[in-house]
Amino acid sequence: MSRPKPDRFAGAARCSTLGAWLRFAEKLYASADLALGQVATNAHDEALYLLLRTLDLSLESDARVLQKKLSVADREKVEAVFRRRVLERVPAAYLTREAWLGKHLFYVDERVIIPRSYFLEVIPQQLDAWLPAEKKVRRVADVCTGSGCLAILLAHHFAAARVDACDLSAAALEVAAINVREHALGARVKLFASDVFDAVPAAKYDVILSNPPYEPSALVDAQAPEFSAEPRMAHDGGVDGLAIIRKLLRQACTRLQPHGIVVIEVGGLRAAIDREFAALEPLWLHTEDGADCVVLFQAARLQRR
Ligand SMILES: C[S@@+](CC[C@H](N)C(=O)[O-])C[C@H]1O[C@@H](n2cnc3c(N)ncnc32)[C@H](O)[C@@H]1O
Known part of the structure; x- marks a missing residue:
């Protein structure tokens, strides 16, 4: 006869404060070997985020929040959320239905990958340097x-x-439409169902x-459950x-202003891109963590090929 599995949550009832639940959650994360990187890069930060959100507390709360006594109802709510995170491996952002990129909040659910892009750093800090100062940026894709x-x-x-x-x-x-509405940008952000640029009306972009x-x-096949919970087509590059990326670069040369640029986040493909697109003179943007996985191409080089 097989023995019943020990319940990982057996100690939850003894966590009478938020701080005690946080320590308990950190142990759960370690014992279940949960994958991180979608919402936070360490178990402490992700578990604290989930606790604060589940209990409708401010994400800006200071350390005193750890002393907060949890009612029976609070503990039941928290345990239900962490059971889904730990036992079903549901990504934290799908549990809270939200994701933050810097100070910007987005609605998310299982229809989209959870936002976590180097462009948060690149857009405000680096793009302008590659665009002529005298030209106003009027069209972006x-x-x-x-x-x-x-x-x-x-x-x-x-x-x-x-x-x-x-x-x-x-x-x-459908999710993008929710976010465009929430950010009140419907007048300027237009959405198209399209395989790269195939069905996007002709336009020249800066x-x-x-x-x-x-x-x-093959790497997508071997992903941790948290990443497999995201749409496969958000990860799988063939x-x-x-x-x-090949299709985008082929199409980009007819879609750019002469002074325009294409910037692409490419993960671990730097060597492959340097090899295959050497003639287009790829330029690599530096990012703070040293990953340097955002590549920039100038229209003049793309249009020469
Ligand atoms: C890595 S996700 C990026 C999503 C978003 N830009 C972000 O940074 O969170 C890639 C997206 O490309 C979409 N996609 C996959 N193949 C595509 C194609 N051929 N044409 C257009 N979009 C595609 C997926 O549906 C997914 O939403």
Whole structure:
């Protein structure tokens, strides 16, 4: 006869304060070997975020919040959420239905990948340096928009620009529409169901930006459950990861102003891109953590090929 599995949550009833529950949650994360990186990079930060959100407490709460006594109802609510996170491996952002990129809040659910892009750093700090100061940025494209998060960051940064955002997933575009509405950007951010630029009306852009699917298919097959919970088409870039990037670069040369740029987040594909697109003179943008996985191409080089 097989023995019943020990209940990982047996100690939960003894956690009478938020701080005690936080310590308990950290142990749960370690024992279940949960994957991180979607909402926070460590168990402490993610568990604290989930506790504060579940109990409707401010994310800005100071350390005194750890002393907060939990009622029986509070503890039941918290345990229900962490059971889903730990036993079903549901990503934290799908439990709270929200994701933060810097100070910007986005609605998310299982129809979209959870926003976590290097463009949060690149858009405000680096793009302007590659654009002629005398030219106003009037048209921008976000290819593979998912939740619409980067299209919205672009619209906030280029306050006079129209942003065309496309995605092949109709389900993702439903979420993007919610976010465009919530950010009151419907007049400037337009959404298109399109395989890269195939169905986007002809236009010449100052900036084309994309965080496309770029994982090689075999890596996607081996992802942790938290990442498999996201839409596969948000990750899968084909056999070598480059399928969408190739198509985007082919199409971009007819879609750019002469002074325009294309910027693409490419994960671990730097060597492959340097090899295959050497003639286009890829320029690598430095990011604070040293990942340097955002590549920039100038229209003049793309249009020469
Ligand atoms: C890595 S996610 C990026 C989403 C969003 N831009 C972000 O940074 O959170 C890639 C997105 O590309 C979309 N996608 C996949 N193949 C596509 C294609 N051929 N054309 C347009 N979008 C595509 C997926 O549906 C997914 O939403």
